[in-house]
Amino acid sequence: MAGPVAPPRVSARRRRPGVIALSLALIAAGGVGVAVLLLQVGNRTDVVTVVRDVQVGEIVTEGDLGKASVALDPAVKAVRAGDLDSVVGRRAAVELKPGSLLAPSQVTKDSLVKAGEQLVPIGLEPKQIPATALVPGQKVQLVHVPAQGAADTGEKSDAAPQTIDGRVVKASSAAPGTGIVVVDVATSAEEGPRAAAWVAAGTLRLVLAAPDGS
Template identity: 40%
Template structure:
């Protein structure tokens, strides 16, 4: 057996005290730590599921309250009859401040006239359409073929009152013939042809129909906007004696 000798400390020498043994910290097993965290994870998961369910319920309720209404698929000028191609069905959230026409009113809306200029993408309201006829009792409809230079720069729309002015040539010996005027209401505006002409349908008293037809045949006419008097359409000026027109 091996023997070891240690030097004997001399008198007066302090012998260092032995350090106390260090106790290692107790580390719980991994399975125990996982068990301690699991309730918190479960609680968080439950809260997330509950929040998701609440959001889904709100989304479902908001979707369930949407209603089908009529909207404009394209621009419709004031006075023009509404066609099936002008309408689309839109689904919007129910709002008491909005009163658009219901989608079930589609068939009853087609054929009605726009009471104002309607823009594509807007909702169609009850006040936007009217069933009033442009042709009154005792009136007839005549087509007036004109070129661009015979029309005002302002776009004509159905329901607009205009004056059709006869501009005859001067009579013999340079006699100036007084122009005659008829006040009419625009019923429809045709498309511009390749030669720049177009036909404007107008409503006027039946008795004035032959006169207007003669003016149109001669081609000496001009269409101008009727003046307004206190917001009402102007009445037809008194025509010149029939003998003054050629």
């Protein structure tokens, strides 16, 4: 008769020091990551947001604005929620779009068309639009050019073209199909009617002025 069978020997696995150290490092790194995430979530700022479309020059109302709590990068300039009353009643210096944060530079207390100025709308075809985006406040020149068919007279003129100084108040988006952009330009009240006549005759071109306005 066979004797009792001895149970198999089970040897305890020895944990290598390197594996233990790596495990501890991963746990520590995970803890640091969670701590950083908690700090980012907790360090939030209440800011003013845009909830409705506001066109350039329109007065901003309280209904156009909202509030949100966000983790704000220090480099981002946004109106704090506590300063909401200070921007209500001001005019939009740029087009305000829903879902965006409101920056202090996007509103102004000044009218975009000043006393003694007139607003001249100018339609530009795609080939006439500068590659540089037109933005409110940008200085431009309105240049009078000969009408089609009037330039081929066989005579050359050394006279400088007539120009009118202006300032962009608003530039629309390109119209579907035609691509035409309408630019509202503020000119002096004396020059406004002449600029409008150039627009009607199709003899006006818009060029960007130097950054310093010279």
